[in-house]
Amino acid sequence: MMKWIKGILFPFALLYNAITAIRNFFYDQGILRSTSFDIPIICVGNLNVGGTGKSPMVEYLIRLLKEDHQLATLSRGYKRKSTGFQIGGKDTTIDTLGDEPFQFFRKFPDIAVAVDAHRVHGIQRILELKPDIDVVVLDDAFQHRKVRPGFSILLTAYDDPYYADWHLPMGFLRESISGRKRADLIVVTKCPQNLSKEEQERMKRKLKPYSGQEVFFTKIAYAEEVFGSDQSMQLSALKDDTFVLVTGIANPKPMIDFLAEKAYTFEHLKFPDHHNFSEADIERIITIAEGKKILTTEKDFVRLQKRLAKASLFYLPIETSFIEDKALFDEKLLGYIKEEVRPSRSH
Numbered sequence: 001m002m003k004w005i006k007g008i009l010f011p012f013a014l015l016y017n018a019i020t021a022i023r024n025f026f027y028d029q030g031i032l033r034s035t036s037f038d039i040p041i042i043c044v045g046n047l048n049v050g051g052t053g054k055s056p057m058v059e060y061l062i063r064l065l066k067e068d069h070q071l072a073t074l075s076r077g078y079k080r081k082s083t084g085f086q087i088g089g090k091d092t093t094i095d096t097l098g099d100e101p102f103q104f105f106r107k108f109p110d111i112a113v114a115v116d117a118h119r120v121h122g123i124q125r126i127l128e129l130k131p132d133i134d135v136v137v138l139d140d141a142f143q144h145r146k147v148r149p150g151f152s153i154l155l156t157a158y159d160d161p162y163y164a165d166w167h168l169p170m171g172f173l174r175e176s177i178s179g180r181k182r183a184d185l186i187v188v189t190k191c192p193q194n195l196s197k198e199e200q201e202r203m204k205r206k207l208k209p210y211s212g213q214e215v216f217f218t219k220i221a222y223a224e225e226v227f228g229s230d231q232s233m234q235l236s237a238l239k240d241d242t243f244v245l246v247t248g249i250a251n252p253k254p255m256i257d258f259l260a261e262k263a264y265t266f267e268h269l270k271f272p273d274h275h276n277f278s279e280a281d282i283e284r285i286i287t288i289a290e291g292k293k294i295l296t297t298e299k300d301f302v303r304l305q306k307r308l309a310k311a312s313l314f315y316l317p318i319e320t321s322f323i324e325d326k327a328l329f330d331e332k333l334l335g336y337i338k339e340e341v342r343p344s345r346s347h
Contacts, residue, residue, distance in 0.1 A: 013170035020143075020167075020175040027145040034148035035120045039127075040135045040340040042333070043149035045142025047162040047179055048172040051250030051273065052155040053189035055100045055299065056220070056320040058139050062108050064330060069337070070112075070132045074122045075101045075139040077115030079274045085125045088113040099274060099299050100139070106302065119147045135337060142182070143174050151336045154183035156207070157251065158191040158217075163206045181210050185332060190254050191219045195323055216329050220254050221321035226295060226314040229305050235316065238264060243293040246285060248275035248300045255297070255316070266295070275303075282307050 026032040042061065046052040058073060065071050077086065080098035088097060088105040097105060097115050105113040112130050116122030123136055138149060156162045162180070165171045180186065186209055195217055204215050225232050243264070247255065248271040259266060269285060271277070277285075285294065285308065294313045296304060301315035322329060 009170040013167040016169070017167040017173075017176055024145070024175065024179060032145065034145055036148045036150075037123055037127075037136075039133070040151065040337045041123070041138060041147065041149040042135065042336075043138045043141050043144075043147075043152040044155065045138075045140050045152070046155045047142070047174060047177060048156070048160070048165050049168070049174060050157075050160065050172055052157045052160075053218070053220070053320065054140050054155060055103065056318055057153065057155060057187065057189070057218075058104065058137055059107070060320040061137050061333070062104065062111060064333070065135055065137075065337070066108065066111055069135045070130070071135050071137065072112035072114060072126050072130065072133045073101065073104050073137045073139055074114050074116065074119060074126065074141075075104075076117050076141075077101055079276065080115060082115075085116040085118075085122055086114065087126065087129060094302050099302055102302050103299055119144050123147065142179070150340055151333065152183045152185075154180055154186045155189050156186065157189050158195075158203075159253070160251070161188070161203065161207065163208070180207075180213075183213060184336070185329065186213055186215045187329075188215065188217045189220075189320070190251070191217050191323060193219055195219070200323075214325075214328065214332065216325055217323040218320050219323055220258070221319045222255075222258055223317040223319075226316050228314045229310045231310075233314070238266075238293060238295065241292060242266060243295050244269060244285065244289045246294055246296040246300060246304070247271065248277070248303070249273055249297055252297075255318075271300075275300075277303055277307065 027034055044054050044057050062071060077098040081095040086096050092105060094102040097113065101113050101115050112126060112133060114122055114126050119138060119141055126133055126136065141147065142152065142154060162173065162177050165173045167173045186207060188203060200217055207215060209215050224235055226235050243266050245266045245268045250273040252270060256268060267288060269288065294308060296315050298315045298317055304313060
């Protein structure tokens, strides 16, 4: 059955690859125009559709840069209910920005968080409204060739590397793996906690980085506390009883594996990535939970917090953690910014 379906999709995948290859060729040759800016523009993205850990990486960059720079993030704002350019302010909601940008806005009130499907326009509007901004982080913009970033970070998940994938619609690649040449750094995300040096070298060979491209390996670091709207508690407190895990992310497997490895007992309710929870979904969650605690991701929490009882709903924060060479990663990124920040914008 699967072979039959793949046989049907194969010519469409070839056509998709041809179209994206021609588009990239036109940008590479200057036939299609890319816009540059006179401040550092950092792009975080991937070659394939799905959860490669872009949000934790963006948050890592925010923590690294926000103390010394006037920082902004710009996302598309996937599945938001607003249109055009939006920037976080006192009346901003999840509907204004979308779930992941709203998460950035809620966690980092001292940076500018904006959304715009047209990234060139978005950057221009950020700089008009906040002229002191001296670094912009583009979230999920690796294929958005209308902006020429100064520094690109390409992510690929350990259990779903780009070299093992195929083009849409047969697989999940947005473009050919040759697109990796545009990256300054390649980061393998969601690695096992004890990834060996030998396995890292094996993956590096398969990733085939271009000359000068460093490859880094990261894992998900889970917090020891879970947080609700107005309270927190130790994650270990959930071992006292069965709880319900609710996820609306592309790849919940690392979180499930982490909880299972720690011997937590839970029932998992899986929803699609960026899921807009319906009333029927909420009723289902409440019915299955039956008064038990409900654990979710930070991204899903911003959608659920006003629709489920405060006393029962908690989220488990995660962060990007480098297996090794964190200092080298930081040095590469900060070195680029130091070279690019104009004296009039530097601090």
